[in-house]
Amino acid sequence: MTALTQAAPTQAKQRAQRRHMSDGALVRLFIFPTLIILILWNVFPLFYSLYLSFTRYSVIANRAPEWIGFSNYTAILSRPTFWQSFATTGVYALLSVGLQTVLGFSLAMLLRQKFKGSGFITTLTLIPMMLSPVVVGMFWKLIYNPSYGIFNFLLNPTNPRLATDMLANPVSAMLAVVIVDVWMWTPFVMLLCLSGLNAIPDYLYEAAAIDRASAWFQFRRITLPQVAPLLLIAVLFRTIEAIKAFDLMMGLTGGGPGKSTETVSIALYRLAFSGQFNTGQASALAYIVLIIIICISNVYIRYLNKLRGE
Amino acid sequence: MTATTPRPTFEQSGPRLPVVESIRVDRVHPRARIAGSVRATLAIILSLISLIPVFWIVLTAFKTPTDVTAIPPKLIFEPSLTGFVSLLSDMRLLSQAEQEERSQQPDLSWVDQIALQIGRAINGPSQYARQLGNSVIIAGTSTLLSVVLGLLSAYAFSRFNIPAKGDLLFFILSTRMLPPVVVTIPIFLMYRSIGLHDTHFGLIMLYTVFNLSFSVWLLKGFIDEIPREYEEAALVDGYTRLQTFFRIVIPQARTGIAATTVFCLIFAWNEYAFALMLTTQNARTAPPSIPSILGSGGIEWNTIAAGALLFLIPVVIVTFALRQHLLRGVTFGAVRK
Incomplete structure (x- = not known):
């Protein structure tokens, strides 16, 4: 009897151990392919380009990379055109993310209460963000066309040519890009706000109504704080994307007129893949962009954690 | 005696202080109802305005x-x-x-x-027919790869204790935050030296890597929601881990797999920067070629619109098929409805 009761646990333990072992093998089998290709295609290139950023090198020159220390970084940081492209990216990010936040949140407030067909309407508004930015940019060129585009026609139906040619001067070209980006991505902010709004428990509003709180007070003290974390996630995602912005400008303006819509990504592309093919400097610029994105994400994530902690 | 006493009515047992006004929550005030329909109308008008460009693409085509x-x-x-x-x-x-x-x-x-x-x-x-074919091959294969690999890793991350799990997951996520232009330079050099430049395989692998981070995160969210008890019951019944994975987890994660597949497909389908910089002729996909469709007499907008429309139709269909999962997909699985 005692032998039996002792045998059973050891057997079970053994079996468990055997299963545990095979679990370990299974985990390795399941995870390693992913990790290996991520390392090959992401980690290796990152280190490689870090190395290149300290060298003088061009992909078209038949010469080995030559170590020059921080020269690439100082060269970039001392060149006004790069500061200009950073400024352009900043203005673009600020304008488009700002507008998207305000519009997206307002739209979410409109669509908050379900009505007949509201689900269908919500889905329809989501179509723009699933489209390819470069194709969208290309097509908006036709919409902005000063003589036969519908944008100017809708602005001034009697004589569309009197309205400004959106893509011809620096300020309006930036505005044109921002409009397209806002058109594409406001639905994204709206979607997140909507899910935040739907998650607010009704009893908060009921309690506020019983306390006879004003609508404004309810909005300030219930709606806004409850939606804030999700709104912040939306803003974080959009800011990162805006800093990465490339496709849309390439389709719509190609960075022009002049350099007025040349974001960092486009400057980087030009530096790396046209003219001099200055691979070393382009790598340095790429690293600067990378560090900026990491810093911004960290600030947001800190703030988000603080919001959630409260 | 107590049994015959009538129950106290609301008036008798109500609040000590007189109620001057009452707030009814079961009936909607007419003003609120009007406000509701104004909101609905406004929402419909705004979304119709936002669809004008899409509508215009269709007309122009x-x-x-x-x-x-x-x-x-x-x-x-x-x-x-x-x-x-x-x-x-x-x-x-x-x-x-x-x-x-x-x-x-x-x-x-x-x-x-x-x-x-x-x-x-x-x-x-035309070239475009070929490029559209390339898009189908490259997007399709890379999606399949990233969903399969993502599913395996997501299951492992969801169910087992893995050392430095949080760090690994964050590493996987961070690969997606890099701007494509940053990654392209070293990839370009690497591809050129091993002969993967302008090949289908090169682009397929690159898209797979970019989508993997996404598919791991999204699928992990879906698998986390499947109760472990199902698998435990199956294990007790003598299934092996691998069998439970195929017979229990995969069928349960069906919707998650479908949603992930489609989001990966959309990314690979719409991707522009990598395709522009890493392909020239042989493996060029549709997005970088649509802006270069030029007719003999200047830009033929109807041709571009037709190209855009052919390219957009699959995405629009998918948007509707996916509306339940859109939120999760576009936020990397971070937000669920």
Whole structure:
């Protein structure tokens, strides 16, 4: 009897151990392919380009990379055109993310209460963000066309040519890009706000109504704080994307007129893949962009954690 | 005695202080109802305005070049397929005499007739047809790969204790935050030295890597929601881990897999920067080639619109099929409804 009761646990333990072992093998089998290709295609290139950023090198020159220390970084940081492209990216990010936040949140407030067909309407508004930015940019060129585009026609139906040619001067070209980006991505902010709004428990509003709180007070003290974390996630995602912005400008303006819509990504592309093919400097610029994105994400994530902690 | 006493009515047992006003939550005030319908109308109008560009792409795709550049813009016109035909075929201009001769031929196919309307003859399929084919191959294969690999890793991350799990997951996520342009330079050099530049395989692997981070995160969220008890019960019944994975987890994660597949497909389908910088001819996909569709006489907008429309239709269908999962997909699985 005692032998039996002792045998059973050891057997079970053994079996468990055997299963545990095979679990370990299974985990390795399941995870390693992913990790290996991520390392090959992401980690290796990152280190490689870090190395290149300290060298003088061009992909078209038949010469080995030559170590020059921080020269690439100082060269970039001392060149006004790069500061200009950073400024352009900043203005673009600020304008488009700002507008998207305000519009997206307002739209979410409109669509908050379900009505007949509201689900269908919500889905329809989501179509723009699933489209390819470069194709969208290309097509908006036709919409902005000063003589036969519908944008100017809708602005001034009697004589569309009197309205400004959106893509011809620096300020309006930036505005044109921002409009397209806002058109594409406001639905994204709206979607997140909507899910935040739907998650607010009704009893908060009921309690506020019983306390006879004003609508404004309810909005300030219930709606806004409850939606804030999700709104912040939306803003974080959009800011990162805006800093990465490339496709849309390439389709719509190609960075022009002049350099007025040349974001960092486009400057980087030009530096790396046209003219001099200055691979070393382009790598340095790429690293600067990378560090900026990491810093911004960290600030947001800190703030988000603080919001959630409260 | 107590049994016969009538229950106290609300008036008798109510609050000590007199209620001056009451707030009814079960009936909607007429003002609120009007506000609701105003909101609904406003929402419908705004979303219709936001659809004008999409609507305009559809209209332009069916116009002839002359209708596209008409002033004022035409809303009503005779639909034509010239845009699609010139998009998908390589054409040459016909002289006046050739045109007349061709129009006499009785056995012209409908495609040839459309080409003839704009004074051209068809030589064969165009580059775009090929590029669209490349898009299908590359997006399809990379999606399959990233979903399969993602599913395996997501399951392992969801169910087992893995050392430094949080760090690994964050590492996987961070690979997606890099701007494509940053990654392209070293990838370009790497591909050039090992002969993967402008190959289908090179682009497929790159898209797979970019989508993997996404598919791991999204699928992990879906698998986390499947109760572990199912698998435990199966394990007790003598299934092996691998069997539970195939017979329990995969069927339970079906919707998650479907949603992930489609989001990966959309990314790979729409991707532009990598394709622009890492392909030239052989493996070029549709997005970098749509802006370079140029007709003989300047930009043929109807052709571009046709290209865009052909390219957008799958995405629009998918948007509707996916509306339940959109939120999760676009936020990397971070937010669920």
